[in-house]
Amino acid sequence: MSEIVDIKELNERIQKESAFVDMVNIEMNKVIVGQKHLVESLLIGLLSDGHVLLEGLPGLAKTLAINTLAKIVDAGFSRIQFTPDLLPADVIGTMIYSQKKEEFTVKKGPIFNNFVLADEINRAPAKVQSALLEAMQEKQVTIGDQTFKLDKPFLVLATQNPIEQEGTYPLPEAQVDRFMLKTIINYPKREEELLIVRENMARNFPEPTTILKTEDILKARDVVKEVYMDEKIEKYIVDIVFATRYPDEYGLPHLKEMISFGGSPRASINLSKASKAYAFIKRRGYVIPEDVRAVCHDVLRHRIGLTYQAEAENMTSEDIINEILNAVEVP
Amino acid sequence: MNNCFIKKLLLITFLSVLILFIAISTKAQVTVEARIDTNVMLIGDQTRVWLEAQFPDSLMVSFPAFSDTIIKNLEILDISPIDTTLADNGLRLLQSYLVTSFDSGFYIIPPMDFIIGFPKAGRIDTLHTVPLYFQVWTMPLDTINRESIADIKKPIEAPLTLQEVLPFAGAGFGILLLAFVAYLLFMRFVRKKPVLVKSEKPKEPAHLIALRNLDLLSNEKLWQKGLVKEYYSQLTDVVRTYIEDRFEIPAMESTTDQIMESFRKEASLEKNLKDDLFDLLVRADFVKFAKATTLANENEQSLRFAYSFVDKTKITEVLRDGDEEENVETAKETSTAKTK
Structure with a gap:
C-alpha cells in the first residue's frame, strides 16, 4: 500500500517550519567560528531525536558548541564532567534521607535536563557510562523504586578525546551504537582560526539569543518525520548498510x-x-x-568494527565508508 | 666244521662276484661325453661345446654347471636348456654352451664331472669326460703389404628403436609439462595476473550503446503509459552510464551534485550543455525522489536533450593521414579498374 503524499504541500510546510534553522545557524555562528559540520550534526541530533558523540582534540569548541545550542533553545541544560571517580548516582541522582521529614527523598541528578553534555565520556568507568546510556535508550531513569520519565526533548551530547587514551574507558561497541551520530571535529581553517584569535583578543564574546522553545523542537521533529523518503532512497540506505556487512556482494571483496x-x-x-x-x-x-551521503559517515563510522588486519594496514572506518559509497549505485 | 666253513666261503665269493658283475654291467649302461664343434677357430669366433649323458631312466644324472667361463679365456655367451630325449637304453640328455675366446692360444678343457645317482642302491658316483683340446688363432698379419694394416673398425651403429626413444621422449615431455605448470602458477599467484586471458571483443563505443538504449526507451513509451518515474529512472541510467563510459566519471555511483562537480573541470563541454544536463538530472531527481509530476513536453524535451547530449559529446574517430592516403589510393585503383 503506497502512502499518498502531497509533496508540494509538504515542501511548502517544511519551507515554513524550517525557517528557524537559518536563525539557529546565525546564532551559532555568532559564537562558533566555522565548524559548520559540527553545527549541522547537532541540529540533526536535535531534530531526529538522536544523541551525538563528538570526537576531537581539545580546544576545538566541542563543549562551547553544545553550550551555545543549549542557550539558543530555551531548555534545561546540564554539564557532567566525566572523571574516573564519578558514580552512577552523580549522574542519575540518588535517595537522600531527610531528617526533617524522616523519610528518603529523591535527589534528581543532572541527567534530568533537556540537554546533557557528557564531557569526556570515556574518562568515567563502565558503570557510570552504562547508567547514562541506559537513560539515553529508555528515556527514563529509576531511582530506588521510582521510575521517572525524562523530559522531552532529551538529548545527550557527549564528547571524547581521541588522544590521551591512558586511564580512559573506551565505550563498548554496543553502547557506542546508541549514539545516532559520531562526529569528528577537525581543526578550523586558516582564516577561521585568524578570526578566532581576533575575537578572543578583543574580549568581545557575543552571546547567543534564545530563539527556540522546546515545543518548537518537538513540533519540528514531527515535521521531520513527515519528510518524504522514496522507496529508491530506502533501498539505497539498506544497500549501504548491507555493504558494510557483506562487502563482497557489492564488488568489494577486499573489505x-x-x-x-x-x-x-x-x-x-x-x-x-x-x-x-x-x-x-x-x-x-x-x-x-x-x-544520505552527507550523513553517512557520521552515522556509520562508529558502527563498523575493524579487524586487526585493517588496523595493521592503517585503514580506518572512514576509508571503508568512502569505498562503500563509491561502490554502491546511487538511485 | 670244514664243510660249514667251505660253504660260507663259497657263498661270500658268489655274492662278491655277483655284486661286481652288477656293478660292471650298470656302469657300462651310463655314458657321458663332452665334445666341441671345432678344434680350431679364429679369435672372437664362436663355437659350441656339447655335454651329453645317456643312462637308464632308473638313475639320476647331474650336469656340470658353468656360469661365465668354462675355463679362463673361454667365455660363455649362451647356455641352452638341457634337452631330454628317449634313447635305446633309457634317457639322453644334451646341453650346449656357446663359447668364444678373445685370446689366441692353445686351450685344454679339463675332464668335466657328471654326478650319477643310484636311488635304489642309495649311492652316487662320478663319471668324467675326456679332456678337449682346441686352438684359437689370431688373424695372420700381412707385414709386406702395409695397406692391409687397418685400424679397429668402429662399432656398428644400431638404428634407434621406438622402445629406446620412448622413455627419453616421455621424460622430456614431463619436464616441459612441469615447467609450463610452474609458469602458470607463478603468473597466477606471484604476479597475480590472470592465466587464461580471453580475447576480448573491441568495446562498443559508448555513444552507440547510449543511442540504442535511448531508442529502446523511446519505443517503450513509458511516460505515455503513466510510468513517469520509471521513464526518468531509465533515462538517467542511460545518460549516467554514457557519462561513465565516455568521460570516465563514476556517474552510476555519484549523485547529481557530484556529477556536476566532476563536469566543472571538464573544459571540453560547453556551458549550455552542462546547464541542460543539470536541469535533466535535477528534474529526474524531482520525479524519482519527490513524486514530482512533469508535463508531456518536458518528458519529450528530456529525451531530446539526452539524444543531443550523446550526439554532441560522442568521440568521433578521425582518420590519420596515412589512412586517408590509403583510402584515396584504394579509391583511385577502384576508379581505374572501372575505367578499364
Whole structure:
C-alpha cells in the first residue's frame, strides 16, 4: 500500500517550519567560528531525536558548541564532567534521607535536563557510562523504586578525546551504537582560526539569543518525520548498510578481511532519520541521495568494527565508508 | 666244521662276484661325453661345446654347471636348456654352451664331472669326460703389404628403436609439462595476473550503446503509459552510464551534485550543455525522489536533450593521414579498374 503524499504541500510546510534553522545557524555562528559540520550534526541530533558523540582534540569548541545550542533553545541544560571517580548516582541522582521529614527523598541528578553534555565520556568507568546510556535508550531513569520519565526533548551530547587514551574507558561497541551520530571535529581553517584569535583578543564574546522553545523542537521533529523518503532512497540506505556487512556482494571483496562487523539495523534506522533531518535542514520536503551521503559517515563510522588486519594496514572506518559509497549505485 | 666253513666261503665269493658283475654291467649302461664343434677357430669366433649323458631312466644324472667361463679365456655367451630325449637304453640328455675366446692360444678343457645317482642302491658316483683340446688363432698379419694394416673398425651403429626413444621422449615431455605448470602458477599467484586471458571483443563505443538504449526507451513509451518515474529512472541510467563510459566519471555511483562537480573541470563541454544536463538530472531527481509530476513536453524535451547530449559529446574517430592516403589510393585503383 503506497502512502499518498502531497509533496508540494509538504515542501511548502517544511519551507515554513524550517525557517528557524537559518536563525539557529546565525546564532551559532555568532559564537562558533566555522565548524559548520559540527553545527549541522547537532541540529540533526536535535531534530531526529538522536544523541551525538563528538570526537576531537581539545580546544576545538566541542563543549562551547553544545553550550551555545543549549542557550539558543530555551531548555534545561546540564554539564557532567566525566572523571574516573564519578558514580552512577552523580549522574542519575540518588535517595537522600531527610531528617526533617524522616523519610528518603529523591535527589534528581543532572541527567534530568533537556540537554546533557557528557564531557569526556570515556574518562568515567563502565558503570557510570552504562547508567547514562541506559537513560539515553529508555528515556527514563529509576531511582530506588521510582521510575521517572525524562523530559522531552532529551538529548545527550557527549564528547571524547581521541588522544590521551591512558586511564580512559573506551565505550563498548554496543553502547557506542546508541549514539545516532559520531562526529569528528577537525581543526578550523586558516582564516577561521585568524578570526578566532581576533575575537578572543578583543574580549568581545557575543552571546547567543534564545530563539527556540522546546515545543518548537518537538513540533519540528514531527515535521521531520513527515519528510518524504522514496522507496529508491530506502533501498539505497539498506544497500549501504548491507555493504558494510557483506562487502563482497557489492564488488568489494577486499573489505571482507577488514570488517569484523557491519552496521546493525539501528544503523539503517538512524541513517534514514538523519537523512530526513538533513533534508529538513536543507529545507526540502524529500530526501535525495545527497542527503544520505552527507550523513553517512557520521552515522556509520562508529558502527563498523575493524579487524586487526585493517588496523595493521592503517585503514580506518572512514576509508571503508568512502569505498562503500563509491561502490554502491546511487538511485 | 670244514664243510660249514667251505660253504660260507663259497657263498661270500658268489655274492662278491655277483655284486661286481652288477656293478660292471650298470656302469657300462651310463655314458657321458663332452665334445666341441671345432678344434680350431679364429679369435672372437664362436663355437659350441656339447655335454651329453645317456643312462637308464632308473638313475639320476647331474650336469656340470658353468656360469661365465668354462675355463679362463673361454667365455660363455649362451647356455641352452638341457634337452631330454628317449634313447635305446633309457634317457639322453644334451646341453650346449656357446663359447668364444678373445685370446689366441692353445686351450685344454679339463675332464668335466657328471654326478650319477643310484636311488635304489642309495649311492652316487662320478663319471668324467675326456679332456678337449682346441686352438684359437689370431688373424695372420700381412707385414709386406702395409695397406692391409687397418685400424679397429668402429662399432656398428644400431638404428634407434621406438622402445629406446620412448622413455627419453616421455621424460622430456614431463619436464616441459612441469615447467609450463610452474609458469602458470607463478603468473597466477606471484604476479597475480590472470592465466587464461580471453580475447576480448573491441568495446562498443559508448555513444552507440547510449543511442540504442535511448531508442529502446523511446519505443517503450513509458511516460505515455503513466510510468513517469520509471521513464526518468531509465533515462538517467542511460545518460549516467554514457557519462561513465565516455568521460570516465563514476556517474552510476555519484549523485547529481557530484556529477556536476566532476563536469566543472571538464573544459571540453560547453556551458549550455552542462546547464541542460543539470536541469535533466535535477528534474529526474524531482520525479524519482519527490513524486514530482512533469508535463508531456518536458518528458519529450528530456529525451531530446539526452539524444543531443550523446550526439554532441560522442568521440568521433578521425582518420590519420596515412589512412586517408590509403583510402584515396584504394579509391583511385577502384576508379581505374572501372575505367578499364
